[in-house]
Amino acid sequence: MYEPVGSVDHYLCVDNHRALSYEWGNYRFAAEWLNKSKGTADDAILDPFEVEDDWFEIHLPSLQLVVSERVPAGMRAKAEYTLKRLHLRDDERVIRQRRAWYELYEAGDLSLEGLTRRAPLIAAAVRKASGTPARRRSRRRP
Amino acid sequence: MLEYLHLKNVGPAPEMRMELAERLNLITGDNGLGKSFLLDIAWWTLTRTWVGYPARPNPGAKEAASIGFAFESKSGRREYVSEFDRKQQEWKGKVGRPANPGLVLYAQVDGGFAVWDPARNYWRTVRGQEVQDRPPAYVFSPNEVWDGLERDGATLCNGLIRDWASWQKEKGTPFELLKAALQVMSPSAGEPLVPGPLTRISLDDVRDMPTLRMPYGEDTPIVQASAGMRRITALVYLLVWAWEEHQRAAALLGQEPSQQVIFLVDELDTHLHPRWQRVVLRALLDVVGELMTGGDAQVQVLAATHSPLVMASVEPHFDPAQDALWHLDLADSAVRLTQEQWAKQGDVLGWLVSETFGLAQARSRESEEAIEAAEAFMRRDLSALPSGLRTRNDIDAALARLLPGHDPFWPRWVVKGGAVEGKATGKPRKKQRAKATPKRTAKKATSGRSKRR
Known part of the structure; x- marks a missing residue:
C-alpha cells in the first residue's frame, strides 16, 4: 500500500505491553488509521515483518485484496482476520486509492514499472492476468 | 478544568471512567448510549445543579451508586466522590462552599442553555458566614434564551431579542463582540452573518426586532430565520451575554474575570447545513478562546457530535497532546466508553466508514x-x-x-x-x-x- 505520510507505531500496543513502549523492535511503520483499526488486537494481526510479498493478492477487476494460496496453512486464519480487522479487503478508504492507481495505469499515465513501485500488488495482478511472470523470474535470481 | 469523571452504577454502564483532555473532548457514539448523560454529569460535578432531571442510580445495582470527579478550581485541585443517599433521594455533597471551576457554559441539544458564573452564582460570605443566596445557576429553556429569564419576579436576563436590540442601539463593546462572533461563525467569507437594521414584526409586539442580512439582500427578523441560523445566533448571543455579565459582575466585586472557561455542547451539528458543520467547532473555539477571553483564559470543551463533517473539519486542529476523541459503543450488550486513538480519516466518507461511525459504506x-x-x-x-x-x-x-x-x-x-x-x-x-x-x-x-x- 502506498503510504506517503504514515507514522511509527507499536505492533504490540502500549495498553497490553507497557514495557515495550520504547522498545525499538516493537516499532512498525504504519498508516495511522490502520494502526487505529488494529487497536489492541496486537499479534492477532499479522506482523508486517513476517508477511511475504505473495501472501495477499489483488483480485481484478474488483480490486479487492484477498488472501492468496501461498499463505502457510497455519497463518491463513490470521491473514483473513488481518484483512477484516484492518478493513483492507474492500473498504472505501483503500479501494479509492487502488482504483486511482489502476486508472492511471489503464489510461497509460503510469507504466507497469511505475505501478509496481507504487502499488505492487495491483501490478502483480495485472501481470498475472496478462500472463507475464516478469516479477517471478527476477525473484528467483540468486 | 475537568480532570476526570468516574461513575459507578449510574447511567448506561455499571462503571464508566473518563480522563478528560485539557482542551477539546469530542464525544461520539450511537443514539441512546449516554452522550448527553455524560454532559449532564459534567455540568453537575462542576456546578452542583442539574439542568434536567437529576441522574438516578441504576435500579438493579446492588452496590452504592457514586459519581467521582476531580477538577482544577480557583483554589487548587478538587477531588470528590458523591454517593447517592437513598433516604434523602439525592447525591451527597460536601457541606459549605463548593469549589469554583470558573465560567461554565452548557448548550443543550434542544436549544436550552445553562450558565454558571463564578461571579454571580457563587457563594458569598456575609458577616463571617458562607451563604448561597444567589441563584445556583442560570438555566434557560429555549424560549427564555429569546425572551428573557425571570425567576421569582427578578429579571436575570433580558433575552436575545431585547439585549441584541439595546446593544445595537448602544453601539458599545457587546455589539462589537456580537458582530465579530457572528463573523467568525459564518459558514464562509461569501456568506457573512451580519446584523441588519432593527425592525418590528407585529402590532402586538413592541420590541425592536433584530434582523440578519440575508445573502439575497433581504433583512430577515431573527425569530423568522432558519433553525440553523437561530441555533448559531442563540449560541453566539449567550456566549456574549455570559461573558459581558461575567465581566461586569467581576468588576463590581473587584475581581479579575475568570481565567478558566468550560464549555459543554451537545450535538454541535444540530440543524446545521454541512457548510456550517464544517466550521462550527473551530469557530466556537475561536469565539470562546480569542474573542471573549482574549486568548488568556484556559478553555476546555466537551462536545458531542454525530457529524462526520465535524470530525473531518477538526483534523487540521486536533492535537492529541491536548485533545481527545471519545466513543460510546455497545460491547457484549453493555455500554462502553473508550478514548479512541486519533487518526485522520481524510474526509466525510473516511469518517463514516471508520470505527467512530462504523458504517460499512456511505451509501443507502x-x-x-x-x-x-x-x-x-x-x-x-x-x-x-x-x-x-x-x-x-x-x-x-x-x-x-x-x-x-x-x-x-x-x-x-x-x-x-x-x-x-x-x-x-x-x-x-x-x-x-x-x-x-x-x-x-x-x-x-x-x-x-x-x-x-
Whole structure:
C-alpha cells in the first residue's frame, strides 16, 4: 500500500505491553488509521515483518485484496482476520486509492514499472492476468 | 478544568471512567448510549445543579451508586466522590462552599442553555458566614434564551431579542463582540452573518426586532430565520451575554474575570447545513478562546457530535497532546466508553466508514447490500450472497437499479467491453470467454510455482 505520510507505531500496543513502549523492535511503520483499526488486537494481526510479498493478492477487476494460496496453512486464519480487522479487503478508504492507481495505469499515465513501485500488488495482478511472470523470474535470481 | 469523571452504577454502564483532555473532548457514539448523560454529569460535578432531571442510580445495582470527579478550581485541585443517599433521594455533597471551576457554559441539544458564573452564582460570605443566596445557576429553556429569564419576579436576563436590540442601539463593546462572533461563525467569507437594521414584526409586539442580512439582500427578523441560523445566533448571543455579565459582575466585586472557561455542547451539528458543520467547532473555539477571553483564559470543551463533517473539519486542529476523541459503543450488550486513538480519516466518507461511525459504506442500505453481494460474487464467496442476489444477473440488475452511472463502483464490476467479470451460477456471457482465459492460465502457473517453492 502506498503510504506517503504514515507514522511509527507499536505492533504490540502500549495498553497490553507497557514495557515495550520504547522498545525499538516493537516499532512498525504504519498508516495511522490502520494502526487505529488494529487497536489492541496486537499479534492477532499479522506482523508486517513476517508477511511475504505473495501472501495477499489483488483480485481484478474488483480490486479487492484477498488472501492468496501461498499463505502457510497455519497463518491463513490470521491473514483473513488481518484483512477484516484492518478493513483492507474492500473498504472505501483503500479501494479509492487502488482504483486511482489502476486508472492511471489503464489510461497509460503510469507504466507497469511505475505501478509496481507504487502499488505492487495491483501490478502483480495485472501481470498475472496478462500472463507475464516478469516479477517471478527476477525473484528467483540468486 | 475537568480532570476526570468516574461513575459507578449510574447511567448506561455499571462503571464508566473518563480522563478528560485539557482542551477539546469530542464525544461520539450511537443514539441512546449516554452522550448527553455524560454532559449532564459534567455540568453537575462542576456546578452542583442539574439542568434536567437529576441522574438516578441504576435500579438493579446492588452496590452504592457514586459519581467521582476531580477538577482544577480557583483554589487548587478538587477531588470528590458523591454517593447517592437513598433516604434523602439525592447525591451527597460536601457541606459549605463548593469549589469554583470558573465560567461554565452548557448548550443543550434542544436549544436550552445553562450558565454558571463564578461571579454571580457563587457563594458569598456575609458577616463571617458562607451563604448561597444567589441563584445556583442560570438555566434557560429555549424560549427564555429569546425572551428573557425571570425567576421569582427578578429579571436575570433580558433575552436575545431585547439585549441584541439595546446593544445595537448602544453601539458599545457587546455589539462589537456580537458582530465579530457572528463573523467568525459564518459558514464562509461569501456568506457573512451580519446584523441588519432593527425592525418590528407585529402590532402586538413592541420590541425592536433584530434582523440578519440575508445573502439575497433581504433583512430577515431573527425569530423568522432558519433553525440553523437561530441555533448559531442563540449560541453566539449567550456566549456574549455570559461573558459581558461575567465581566461586569467581576468588576463590581473587584475581581479579575475568570481565567478558566468550560464549555459543554451537545450535538454541535444540530440543524446545521454541512457548510456550517464544517466550521462550527473551530469557530466556537475561536469565539470562546480569542474573542471573549482574549486568548488568556484556559478553555476546555466537551462536545458531542454525530457529524462526520465535524470530525473531518477538526483534523487540521486536533492535537492529541491536548485533545481527545471519545466513543460510546455497545460491547457484549453493555455500554462502553473508550478514548479512541486519533487518526485522520481524510474526509466525510473516511469518517463514516471508520470505527467512530462504523458504517460499512456511505451509501443507502440497498446499494450497500447490492455492492457487498457484488464484491462477494467477484471473490467467489458464494456463501455470502443474500437471497435475491445470488446470480450475476440479479446482482447486475440490482446495481443498475440502485447506482448512478458515475458511481465509482462500476469500473470494478464491469470490465472493458461491458461484460461482467466472474463465473458462478449464471452462465458466462460469450464476450466473457476471452477474458476468462488468462485467468485459467494464471491458475495453472500458480500451482506450478507453489510446487517449485
